[in-house]
Amino acid sequence: MAEICTSIASTIVDKSVGLIWRQLSYLIYYDSDIESLKDALKRLDDKKNDVQRTVEAAKRNGATIKDQVQSWLEDVRKIFHEAEELENKVNGQRRCLYGLCPSLKSRYSLSRKAKKIAERVLDLKLDEELSNNVANPAPLQQLGSIISSEGFKGFESRKDVMNDVLSALRNEKTRIIGICGMGGVGKTTMVREIKEIIKRLQGTNKLFDDVVMSTVSATVNIGKIQTEIAESLDMKLVEESESIRAQRLHERIKQSKRILIILDDVWSELKLQDVGIPFGVGPTTNQVHEGCKILLTSRNEEVCKVMGCKDDIFGVQALNKEEAWELFRATVGESLDNNPDLSHVAKLIVDECKGLPIAIITVGKALLPSNGKHEWNTALQELKNSLPENIPGMEPEVYSCIKLSYDKLDSDEVKSCFLLCCLFPEDYDVPIEYLVRYGLGRATFRNTNTAEDVRNKVHSFVGQLKRRYLLLDSEKEECIKMHDIVRDVAISIASKDPHRFMVRSFDAEGGGGGRPGVQKVTNQEHCSAISLIDVKLDENITDGLECPKLELLQLKNSSSSSEYSNHFKRMKELKVLAFLEVNMSSYLASEKSLLLGEPKYLHTLCLEDCKLGDISHVIGGLENLEILSFARSEISKLPREIGHLHRLRMLDTTDCEGLEEIPHGVLSKLRRLEELYMAESFDNWAPATGSQDETSMASLDEVMSLSDHLNVLAIKIHDVQMLRNDEFLLKSQPIRFHVSINISWSYEKESFKNRMPGYLFENSLMLRGDVKEYLEIGAVRYFLKQSEDLVLFYTYNLKYVIEELDGQGGFQHLKVLSIMCDDNIEYLMNGADWTPRGQPAFPILKSATFEMFTN
Template sequence: MEFIWEAAKYTWAQYDYGRNLKENLEVLKTQMRELRTRESDVKNELNTAEVMHGKKPKGEVTLWLENVEKITSQMTTIEEDYTQVGRHFLCSPVTLGKLVVKKIEEVAKLREKGRFSEGLFAHLLPEMGNMPTTKLVGKTTAERNLEKLWESLMDDEVRIIGVYGMGGVGKTTIMTHIHNRILQSSRIFGITIWVTVSQDANIERLQKGIAIAIGLEFSHEDDEIRRSVKLFQALKRREKFVIILDDMWKKISLEKVGIPEGNACKIVLTTRSKNVCRSMNCQKIIQVEVLSREEAWELFKGKLGADMVLSPEVEQIAKLVTEECDGLPLGIITVASSMRKKDDVREWRNALDELKCSMTEIEGMNDEVFPILKFSYDRLKSESVRSCFLYCALFPEDYRIGDEDLIRYWMAEGLIDDTGDWEKKVDKGHTILNGLIDVCMLVRCKDDEVVMHDLIRDLAIGITRKSPRFVVNAGIQIRGSIGIEEFPEDADRISFMSNKIEMLSGKPNCPKLSTLLLRKNPLSRNISPEFFNRMNSLRVLDLSDTQIQYLPASVSNLENLHALLLNNCRRLREVPSLAKLKRLRILNLSDTDIKELPDGMECLVNLKELYVASTDRRNIVSCNSLVLPDGIVKLYMYECDLSSLPCLSHLQRLQTCIIIYSRSMEWLLPIRDDSTITSLPSIRKLSLGGIPNLRGLCEGVLLPGSFACLRYLTVQYCQVLENVMSLELFQHLQCLEYIGIIGCSKMEEVIKGGEEAMVEEGYNSINNNTILLPNLRSFHLVDLGKLKSICKQVIICPSLNTIVIKGCPRLKKIPLSLGNSTSDVEGEIQGSKEWWDALEWDDPNTKTLLLPFLKVGGQVGGRRMKRRAEEESEEVASTSRQQ
């Protein structure tokens, strides 16, 4: 315990941080050297045991290593700040001295924890869980295909199984069912590994995919043979396992990958080509059959919708339409989806004619499924929607595209009507996106992400080989330098996303080019100075997630640019003048190393979204003198506050505002001479984080309409904040959908006031002691150690479906009423049983609904809690009936 004692001595010496700063810093450096030595020893031991014996670290070891890495990064910041002591007002010796003493304590504790007296390794190896899968379509055919494959897996004489069939026939769907059945039969196979190979696969990608699946770390290993050896040793230790290689396009050497031979290893591959199965020496080759006529019709009807009743004449034509799909599930689904809610027999006859005559006329697109998919593409309701769909082909295969990112690309490209309100265009973008999902041209993979089926992406790429002219080389492991030969003169859009390109050379002549995606490339050797000189039509330039240090001056001449994306370019130090970029709508400079905003910001009269925040507190971007353009709707700032901006009148249209680490801000909206325009009437999302001196949202009385559109409010780690807002303001927030208050250590009440009736006439209320928030869906209170009160009034929130309350031990009352809500609410409430029993409730039904989500001592209440909740619910219902 000598380390703890050593830390305590320095804690006692904190009376004069400034005087002891230099001495304490040297102690901290010594402690850090010893900690890093221990870190190196732990990593070496982990690596050796992982390769030789397949052992994995315990969770506490992984967390310890993460904490060491974190404090190492903080140490770099401290040393940099020490060089600025006395030169910058943010680097005072007292403040830095306090931080150094604190870090000495933390390092001492980490050194103590790093002993790991009970060992470093976990007993269990990682294993993939059940995969989400869709229902098998075509019961008889699907089950026959499934059982053939299962029988082959159970055959000890069969090591490699090939599953082939045309695109869209359902190979991957069958394999997900097989994968989940294998997991349920864990006594047969010890572990199951799934890797999506894809068309542009290579040995390295396949090796890394398998490594991720088994938890083997060699992300920094550049040598193929060394990776192969590590994989071979790790896999050889498994008694019996299955590797599923989905969507193979060519022969791959299993030996080079590192997959051992022998019956202990079963390999199942799926492919569109029987020749691939033969080249891989598959001992069993299974063809996935198409659906029978009856199965196809049942699937088609199901995708039309259960509520759709077809007239006899339409049904007859619909069956002919189904037959044109040749029993291919993907084709049936897309065609049926495009015909939903169509009941005019003439429209059906036309659709049948189009489908019969559908000729792809696309180079290389001779698969039977492509005419069917092309039919669905042609029936997208407008040229704008078709253009938005094709744009998705610019992303790598199987790439998960964020909804918001995709819509911003569309807007910047002008694919969405370029007139009217910015937010209306965002809404229209979501409408287009949802429409593409509805007709199965895009697939929803998460709440805020979509992905393209690889076959549909192939169709889109095929279409864009001519007009519009796309060059798509995304995610295919291009290395080194690329030059003008990769940039055709007639190209409309070009994507080199997710490669290993280090340099862009020459001066390509691309007069029509409107989108250039270069994100997720090193670009460590930067870009030639004249590279953008002949790209005068460029609207979207994405260089995010690269290692560029500066931008070439030629960027300054891109006068038609609408979006300049430089986020996560952590080495970027300088951006040339943007004065000529008057059409720029979106500028993202977040998480870069720039210290000052570029010259010419005042000229960006069409700017709508500005991101200048950083997750690294060393990278402070000065924007206090920024003059915001009229009409800006999204502002993401760091070390800045609204009161420091020269003119607030332009914030009338601001819809999203995110401010983090602003040390000077006390009020979001302070009293000013121009206070009549400080009410943020259009704000929809407001997020404030790490603001040490924040006292509240508003100083003084607000005008009517203040925050009237606010939907999302989050306040995090504002350490002197005692309350978020007044009741007067709170009762105006009729659009509020989410409120989250986290880590505000001095907060005693969320909503201030309300001891007497304060609800104004004209607002939704049942009586003077209630506030109705009809749209509130999510309510989070986390780590508020001094919180005693949420609100003096009862908050009626009939739409609430998520509630989280954790780390609020002094909270005495939960004044929420869920109205007539049923059991659709979910959430998490942590606290002691004594705390829960002492809570006061205005609505007993709310307590009953929330009881199942109570965690006492870290455990969810479970069945006993649920049973108790049901009993209390019955008591409440009985009392209500008696009343």
């Protein structure tokens, strides 16, 4: 019995001693426990970072993170949170009397907690298999449910390629992907649809934060590519140096965690570093951006390989017979199904298109079931018998189909409008206004009395051409684009009789080759139109061109140190002359002549986006000039000689920010002027009263004197008192106007940049300042009543918009109303007071915007 008691007592003592020792150890090993915890946390942090990087990579590919991994990361987060709280308490104790008087109770508690957390850290292990495989691949979304772009058909052959591309984009190891296929097979349409699909993917399916696209084309323009990418990222590149622009773009792209850059229509190797794309890997960390992927299209598989594509090159083939027939039926319309007589010949026509979407669509748009079986049979024979041009990179069937679509256009005027579009560079946003002015200068369009008539007709023709898919929409206002293949066909057609156009693009590498397929007209004396792009005349045209029948000459981004007449000779019939993006200041300073041929024949002179000097010696003898444009050019003074242009119908100085002088008497002499564009330009108007001499500036009374013929006016006025003359524009027929009053440059650049986006603007009025002062002036009241787009910017003395601006009939024409930075306005209108007047205040208002109110 005594032995049993002794044994029990011994056990109790041993356990008690162990328990006491464990508790004492928290005090004795306090510093050691804290350091051990730090070591354990360091190892856990390294592990967590490795797992987190793998998780982020999986998310970039749209994969779904496994639940066990997410739980582990959450447990790790909680442990680090507890450890942080513990560390704060430890640091607090050390600060107590500089650690000279530690609390034994606190040390015990902290040491014990450190020990417990360290034990949990050791237990917190992630299975090795999970560490290497943290996610489940996200199921591919069915393309049939998300393809929605108008004009894109979700054919199975296309879906398969698109699924392959999307899968490759999800693969973390894939950096660059290529899509290859012949011209016209639908590569551009496909990448545009892929772009839209990626933008619509959200949540766990989201692949990229930013998706940008740029068209490279055969003649590479690094600056243009940089601008397109920058604008897609809401970035403005103002530098001229491509290398500096590349550096800025490089840094901006690296700010995007996941970005896809689509490079369309790549013909040869593009040095990504020259553009500023931080792609792939490099010797320094700064050159690496793992979140950046490239998707490119090319007609040449070798180009994709040179650019770095390895296994991820996907070919786009022609449509099979069933898909081609379906696309043709969709293009022609349902009425084809109701006309069994056409079924057989229609299928034969589709066979001639060889499964190429661009050919199927252009032919389908050219044929109507209502035209009858005989016309369809004729079209079939034309396709079969067409003599295809030898244009490198183009299938003969494509040429035949586009040529047929051209031949089926309704009139020679529409055809001429179409061919004018090929004068511009590949993938260029062609301003429709150029077609208006070139056509007007060549008297292309019949039964038109005014420039406005020509403009309306041209826009109608452009609509027809877009519906035929011969022209494409542009993202820029009042511009169109040409598919590069359609442009090649247009150049080929235009190079022959009776047109005889010559279009040449001289790329940066020289040689004058430009894009394949642009044929040089050897019989130059029969040319009616010449367009030279990026040409150095002294180097590229040394012998001179004999051009006795030339009617239109366009030089874009071109240069010459010698007289232009040395390069272009015997121009007796020149009607249209355009210098675009040309630095002419030094040339004009030496009083060298322009290429005017016989001055009496010249009807259109465009010196746009140019650096100009004194042009008085150029203007004087142009007695029959009808169109004169300096839009966006650097010019400080309009010469008095402009007043001698008695047949002038249009004068354009839009965005000539440096234009400071228009001598008095110049504008008043333009008695036939129909359109005057001075938006974002000259505003140094002189008062109407007072003596006038050679140093006086033009006054608004001169503009008023033109009102019998003036149809369009875009003007900037710095002081509303300049409109005091109650007859300002009131004796004319209603005009189309764009007027800004008291809008300074600083305000305009901040808020009204491109407020005149094109030449089809609706009546627009912008006011800043004292509204009471405005309402005292009849011309302002007239503008208010006729406005379709009204902007009130930093106005004051206005509380009740309707009642004070127009208390009678309301704004019967107003479609867009914008009120910004006005804290005095209390009501837009008083509904109770207005109702009895019997008509709505805003019968056709589409939108109203109110911004930056302080109250």
